[in-house]
Every structure is written in C-alpha cells, then in structure tokens.
Amino acid sequence: MTTRRRALGWLGAVGGLAVLPAAGFAGYLYADTGRSNVGELTFRNRLGIPPLLSPSVAADGVRRFRLTLAEGRTELLPGTTTRTWGANGPILGPTLRARRGDRVAVDVRNDLPETTSLHWHGMHLPARMDGGPHQPIEPGATWRPSWTIEQPAATLWYHPHLHRSTAAHVYRGVAGLFLVNDDPAVRLPEEYGVDDIPLIVQDRKIADDGTLDESDLAFGGLTITGLLGDKILVNGTYDPYVEVVTERIRLRLLNGCNARILYVGFTDDRRFSLVATDAGLLRTPQPLRRLLLSPGERAEVVVEFRGGEAVVLRSFPAPLGTNPIYARLAGGSDTLDLLKMTAATVLRPSAPVPAELTPVAPAPTATRAPPFRLEMGDFLLNGATMDAARIDRVVRAGSVEVWVIVNGQAIPHNFHVHGASFHVLDVDGAPPAVELRGAKDTVYVPPGSAVRLAVRFLDHSDARSPYMFHCHVLAHEDAGMMGQFLTVSAQDEPSVPGILDDSHTAHGG
Known part of the structure; x- marks a missing residue:
C-alpha cells in the first residue's frame, strides 16, 4: 500500500502540474489505460430481459419471493462459456416487483461455495432485513427477510454485500432489480420488457x-x-x-x-x-x-x-x-x-411524458444540528476503516440530518447510505445539477469537493442492528471505506450497545 500511495502521489503531482505524460512510466500508463469498443461491436445479440419473478401469496397477504444463489456457466463471448454466479439462473437474477403497502418476504438460499449476503439497495426496511455485512448467509443456508414496502415508486436493486467480498460476488454476476410501483395515475411507459x-x-x-x-x-x-x-x-x-x-x-x-x-x-x-x-x-x-x-x-x-x-x-x-x-x-x-x-x-403510439410527474416536496429541513461531516481519505472515512464493533453515528428514528460528504482526494469516490434517502442540498455551495434534484440514495462526490445532503431516516428503531454508509466503488468499500449507524427511538437510545453481536447470521442446515 505504501508503494502504491507514493506512486499515486507522484502521478497526482504530475497531473496537477499538467505535465504531459509523454515518456517513461507515466507515458506507458497513459497509453495503456484508455479503453474504447467503438467500431468493434456488431450488435448481434438480442438484449436479454431479466424475467419477472412471480411471488406466491399467502392467506395473510404476504407476497413471498424465492431466490437461489448458485454457480453457472454463461456464453458471454461467442464460442466460449464463462463461469458465473446468479440468482435463479447462471448470471444476474430475476426482477422482483411489488407495490407500496405490500408485505413481502424473500427466501434467499445460498448454494454458492462461499458465504455471501443479499442487500436490498435503496429499500426502506428494518436494519436486520437490510442484507448487509451483519446478515451473512452461509453455504447451504436460507435467509428469510420480510418487510412492508413503505416508499414511493422507484427502481431499486439487490446485490451481495459481505465485507471484503462484495466486489468479487457482484462481479461474478449476482445482481438484480427490485421495482416498486406506486401511483398508477402517472402515465409513463410501463409494459415491462417492451416499452x-x-x-x-x-x-x-x-x-x-x-x-x-x-x-x-x-x-x-x-x-x-x-x-x-x-x-x-x-x-x-x-x-x-x-x-x-x-x-x-x-x-x-x-x-x-x-x-x-x-x-x-x-x-x-x-x-x-x-x-x-x-x-x-x-x-x-x-x-x-x-x-x-x-x-x-x-x-x-x-x-x-x-x-x-x-x-x-x-x-x-x-x-x-x-x-x-x-x-x-x-x-x-x-x-x-x-x-x-x-x-x-x-x-x-405512446402518450407524451406528463408535464408534472409527482408533487415532490422540497428537501426536508434538518431536525438535528450540527451537520455530520464525513471526510473521504485514502480509502478511509474520517480517518478510519470499517470496524464491525464500532458504531460511527447514532441517529434518531424519523429524523432529518444534514450530512456533509467531503472528498479531499484526487481519487473519484461516491457515497451510498442504507435504509434512507436524501436530497442533495448543494455541491461546493452551488445548487445541484438538475439530475441531482430528486430523491437519491447514492451520489457521486467529485475529487476536491463537498456534497451537502439532507438525509431522512426511517422510523424503524433498532439499538443493535446497524445500517451501513460507504463508498460504492466496490474496491474502496471492500478496502474499508465504510461505516455504520444505528437508527433508534428516544426510548431505545439508552440501550445502544458498545459492541455489536452477530446473532443474525443465517447458518446452514
């Protein structure tokens, strides 16, 4: 790591001085890193559409989905097959779909050769159902989270989130969409896989x-x-x-x-x-x-x-x-x-896009001061790497906080928070670009910038099960650029532990 930091520091200095990397090692790197496939593709393969997964519906109305994570082989390049991972198939997974107010449950069976997890990225749900590092699924085990859909229509997704293994498990192919439907009055193209x-x-x-x-x-x-x-x-x-x-x-x-x-x-x-x-x-x-x-x-x-x-x-x-x-x-x-x-x-024919899509409220007003400041260092957050036994923030359930995410590095980072969504208030003091003005859970944090967020936390209170926040560049996350926070009510706050346990592990059998 020391050698890499020194080399990157040297390259950063070269780039900062706008010296052309025309010779030597820097020139080699510059020539070796540009990538383009323009002119190489023939667009010969019909786009695969992930199938919609139909749930079973119990007498009590719970919609139960079943996912099995397993190895497979996929023809990616013509004439060859690649060993891949997937959910209910050799690569990626089916699309899950539910409506606001639905009660859902998912049986996630791990038939992979490694322990993994499955995180519902962007979903508003209790922390112990989130599928992060504290909900590992061992080989042969089945994890059974359940929750009520409590958010507006959105395109969400699921992927593994086991600390230090997230990058590999996502790269091998475990990922899929979870679509939340909400307002049928909004006239947008809605025939899945067609328009x-x-x-x-x-x-x-x-x-x-x-x-x-x-x-x-x-x-x-x-x-x-x-x-x-x-x-x-x-x-x-x-x-x-x-x-x-x-x-x-x-x-x-x-x-x-x-x-x-x-x-x-x-x-x-x-x-x-x-x-x-x-x-x-x-x-x-x-x-x-x-x-x-x-x-x-x-x-x-x-x-x-x-x-x-x-x-x-x-x-x-x-x-x-x-x-x-x-x-x-x-x-x-x-x-x-x-x-x-x-x-x-x-x-x-298609209907035109409505002039107004939804009566979105303005960014929420903070209910706690001062702001929480997160400094992105050399694959660190506030000078520390991820520690499963350390809580980095305790927030009040249902509250709104201003979080200031600062990237003081020349390295690109982004920021994702679990179990919450936010509005971007400003970037370096300037109003956010139009594509950042909606509700979000992940945002790019440019080098040398500060992004100010109004984060609205859920009403779910749990003094023992944390949510995560982290850089979603997966190598950065696996290297430790991740922290934890608890969302607790006033009644539960006194019971916040100093040490977390792993009692929510799913074991095989």
Missing part, C-alpha cells in the same frame, strides 16, 4: 477462453478505483441490440459496475427526459443529453423514436473532476458503446 426496459450495465475483463479476469478487483499496483473492464454487458448480454416498437420507451438504467463511472447519452446527441432518480420520480421531467451515473446509481429516462431509425446508447468520456492522469486511470477517457436500439418501421 419499460431495464438496463443493468456492467463491465468485465474476459479472456479469449472465456475466463473472467478478477486480477484487478482489489487494489494492487497503481489501481485507484479497482477493476475497469473493456467488455460491456447489458442485462448480462454482450454486444446487444433491442428492438423498439413504441414511439416512446422508458429505460431503467442501473450502473451495476464495480468501479466504472458512466456518462450516458446517444450517438446522435438526441435529448431524453429524465423522469426519476434513485429513490423515485422527479417533480417534472428534465431534458438532458448526457447523464452521469456512478456505481450503484439508477435513473429512469424516456426516449422518443421515429419509425425505422437506429441509434446507439453510449458511455462517453466522463467529467470526473480530477487531474488528467487520475481521470484516465479511473476510466474518464473511455468511450464505450452499450446498446444499439433499432425502431420498427411502424411504431405504436
């Missing part, structure tokens, strides 16, 4: 024989974000295309990458309407041509088509806000085609 299309975007490094390359998942050498792959998968499909059959389609975009920051737009530079961010609908649609999505972030956009046209969805070089060398090492110079979209000659 309401999920896009789980991930990058991989795949050898010619199909082997999944995991060599850069953790830190080593001069890696600053972890693995950046040159093979793009969308819904587990390599080199994909999708047929458009309606005048407008809704794309539910998820950056499911370990480290890559996407800057999404279309090759013809067309506008699209941003209608929702991580935690729900915007008040009004926002016209955009580019959209930045860091790992874990989601967005819903509506795109218009004319009959017979074709366009490619692309990730352009991302404005990461760091020096040129760090930007290149973090993938900020990469141009990657994601998906070709081809419209039928005659398209079914």
Whole structure:
C-alpha cells in the first residue's frame, strides 16, 4: 500500500502540474489505460430481459419471493462459456416487483461455495432485513427477510454485500432489480420488457477462453478505483441490440459496475427526459443529453423514436473532476458503446411524458444540528476503516440530518447510505445539477469537493442492528471505506450497545 500511495502521489503531482505524460512510466500508463469498443461491436445479440419473478401469496397477504444463489456457466463471448454466479439462473437474477403497502418476504438460499449476503439497495426496511455485512448467509443456508414496502415508486436493486467480498460476488454476476410501483395515475411507459426496459450495465475483463479476469478487483499496483473492464454487458448480454416498437420507451438504467463511472447519452446527441432518480420520480421531467451515473446509481429516462431509425446508447468520456492522469486511470477517457436500439418501421403510439410527474416536496429541513461531516481519505472515512464493533453515528428514528460528504482526494469516490434517502442540498455551495434534484440514495462526490445532503431516516428503531454508509466503488468499500449507524427511538437510545453481536447470521442446515 505504501508503494502504491507514493506512486499515486507522484502521478497526482504530475497531473496537477499538467505535465504531459509523454515518456517513461507515466507515458506507458497513459497509453495503456484508455479503453474504447467503438467500431468493434456488431450488435448481434438480442438484449436479454431479466424475467419477472412471480411471488406466491399467502392467506395473510404476504407476497413471498424465492431466490437461489448458485454457480453457472454463461456464453458471454461467442464460442466460449464463462463461469458465473446468479440468482435463479447462471448470471444476474430475476426482477422482483411489488407495490407500496405490500408485505413481502424473500427466501434467499445460498448454494454458492462461499458465504455471501443479499442487500436490498435503496429499500426502506428494518436494519436486520437490510442484507448487509451483519446478515451473512452461509453455504447451504436460507435467509428469510420480510418487510412492508413503505416508499414511493422507484427502481431499486439487490446485490451481495459481505465485507471484503462484495466486489468479487457482484462481479461474478449476482445482481438484480427490485421495482416498486406506486401511483398508477402517472402515465409513463410501463409494459415491462417492451416499452419499460431495464438496463443493468456492467463491465468485465474476459479472456479469449472465456475466463473472467478478477486480477484487478482489489487494489494492487497503481489501481485507484479497482477493476475497469473493456467488455460491456447489458442485462448480462454482450454486444446487444433491442428492438423498439413504441414511439416512446422508458429505460431503467442501473450502473451495476464495480468501479466504472458512466456518462450516458446517444450517438446522435438526441435529448431524453429524465423522469426519476434513485429513490423515485422527479417533480417534472428534465431534458438532458448526457447523464452521469456512478456505481450503484439508477435513473429512469424516456426516449422518443421515429419509425425505422437506429441509434446507439453510449458511455462517453466522463467529467470526473480530477487531474488528467487520475481521470484516465479511473476510466474518464473511455468511450464505450452499450446498446444499439433499432425502431420498427411502424411504431405504436405512446402518450407524451406528463408535464408534472409527482408533487415532490422540497428537501426536508434538518431536525438535528450540527451537520455530520464525513471526510473521504485514502480509502478511509474520517480517518478510519470499517470496524464491525464500532458504531460511527447514532441517529434518531424519523429524523432529518444534514450530512456533509467531503472528498479531499484526487481519487473519484461516491457515497451510498442504507435504509434512507436524501436530497442533495448543494455541491461546493452551488445548487445541484438538475439530475441531482430528486430523491437519491447514492451520489457521486467529485475529487476536491463537498456534497451537502439532507438525509431522512426511517422510523424503524433498532439499538443493535446497524445500517451501513460507504463508498460504492466496490474496491474502496471492500478496502474499508465504510461505516455504520444505528437508527433508534428516544426510548431505545439508552440501550445502544458498545459492541455489536452477530446473532443474525443465517447458518446452514
């Protein structure tokens, strides 16, 4: 680590002085790190759509879903198969869907050869149902969380979250969507897989024989974000295309990458309407041509088509806000085609996007002062790495706090909080960009910046089971860039323990 820090510090100094890396080791790195697949794809494979998982409904109304995590083999590159992990299949998992007010339960069986967990990213639920590091599932065990859906419509997702193993388990393929439906009066494209299309975007490094390359998942050498792959998968499909059959389609975009920051737009530079961010609908649609999505972030956009046209969805070089060398090492110079979209000659009519989507309230007012400040250091939060026996914050159930997330490094980071959502109040004192003005749970924190959040915490009180907050660049998270907080009522606050136990482990048998 010391060697890596010294080297990165030297490179940062070079980048900060704007010295061209034209020779020597810096020149080699600069030439070796740029990635592009433009012109390499033929868009030959029909985009796979994760199937909707039907729950069983008990007499008491509980909707029970069943997921089995297991190994499999998937043809990613033509003529080869790759060993992958998935839920109810060889890679990724089915889409779960429920409505606000539903009582849901999920049986998660682990048939993998390793202990794992399954976190409901963005879901508002009790901490002991969250699926983080404190709810591990051993091989052969079944974990059975249950909760009531208590949030507006949103595109959420699930993925493993076992400390120090999250990057590998997500990279091998365990991930899927959990869609919350809410207001049927909002007229947006809603026919799943037809005009309401999920896009789980991930990058991989795949050898010619199909082997999944995991060599850069953790830190080593001069890696600053972890693995950046040159093979793009969308819904587990390599080199994909999708047929458009309606005048407008809704794309539910998820950056499911370990480290890559996407800057999404279309090759013809067309506008699209941003209608929702991580935690729900915007008040009004926002016209955009580019959209930045860091790992874990989601967005819903509506795109218009004319009959017979074709366009490619692309990730352009991302404005990461760091020096040129760090930007290149973090993938900020990469141009990657994601998906070709081809419209039928005659398209079914679609209703226009409503001028108002939902009466979103303004950012909530803090009920506790002063703000909680989190400094992002060299893979540290407030100078410390993750410690399962340490509580970093105790918040009052149902309260609103201002959290200030400071990235004093030149390295890109982002921030995700479990069991809560937030509004971005400002970035370096300036109003947030339009794509940051909705309810969110994950946000990019540019190098050298401070992002101020109004975080609304749940009413669930638990003096022993913590939620997590962390950088969602998964190599950073696994390296210890994560902390814990408890949400407790006034009555439960005196019983907050000094040491956590692991009584919620699911054991095999």
